[in-house]
Amino acid sequence: MNLVFLGPAGSGKGTQAKKLEADFGVTQISTGDLLREAVRLGTDLGKQADPLMQQGKLVPDELVVGIIEERFQRGGLENGFLLDGFPRTLPQAEALDRMLERNGMKLDKVLSLEVPEELLYERITGRRSCPKCGTVYHVSAAPPKRAGFCDIDGEALIQRSDDSPEKLKNRLEVFRKEIPQVKQHYARQGLLAEIHGVGTPEGIYTEIRKALGR
Numbered sequence: 001m002n003l004v005f006l007g008p009a010g011s012g013k014g015t016q017a018k019k020l021e022a023d024f025g026v027t028q029i030s031t032g033d034l035l036r037e038a039v040r041l042g043t044d045l046g047k048q049a050d051p052l053m054q055q056g057k058l059v060p061d062e063l064v065v066g067i068i069e070e071r072f073q074r075g076g077l078e079n080g081f082l083l084d085g086f087p088r089t090l091p092q093a094e095a096l097d098r099m100l101e102r103n104g105m106k107l108d109k110v111l112s113l114e115v116p117e118e119l120l121y122e123r124i125t126g127r128r129s130c131p132k133c134g135t136v137y138h139v140s141a142a143p144p145k146r147a148g149f150c151d152i153d154g155e156a157l158i159q160r161s162d163d164s165p166e167k168l169k170n171r172l173e174v175f176r177k178e179i180p181q182v183k184q185h186y187a188r189q190g191l192l193a194e195i196h197g198v199g200t201p202e203g204i205y206t207e208i209r210k211a212l213g214r
């Protein structure tokens, strides 16, 4: 099963991706995670991406397409993949089409998580994550057992620097501007499924499974 997950910051893509990964063995590929890793390692790509990410702006298409190509070349995607945070623009979607065709692969579904913007602020500004294992918490909706520390490895939790209200505003503006074209692209291909992303994570997951016919 090869999937694309569309949805703004805070729509629950990451949470739902983990469930799909556990149930179907698909591999989550998050361009945000790959870019943050490049920044942490201080690679050339990381150095170019860092200031843009800090401002909530998009990293240029050719750089993001490049990291996706690299990830596909590394392999290990036999059980399918789930793209999280990519494509974010029409040129990225077109580049993905070409890349999949070259590799004899195709998409099975594009899931778009639909969440009203006012809910996203609350979700994102309360988000905390473990710098070591990547587990994501929310201060009120999904708190760790001990406030401020990861349940799994006890590390002190951090807040992403682009999860502040001002930076989130930028990220949502970019999303609102670019994503309708991406959705249209996949609607034309008959791949788009819009999922109502409000409710419990389990309820939303049930909707996703229905859309996938699984």
Ligand code: AMP
Pocket (backbone or CB within 6 Å): 009, 031, 032, 033, 035, 052, 053, 054, 056, 057, 058, 059, 060, 061, 064, 084, 085, 086, 087, 088, 089, 092, 162, 171
């Ligand atoms: P995310 O973790 O998906 O919210 O991504 C964090 C940041 O990484 C975004 O605000 C962008 O600066 C950058 N980024 C992630 N994915 C993409 C993409 N597909 N195209 C351009 N920039 C991206």
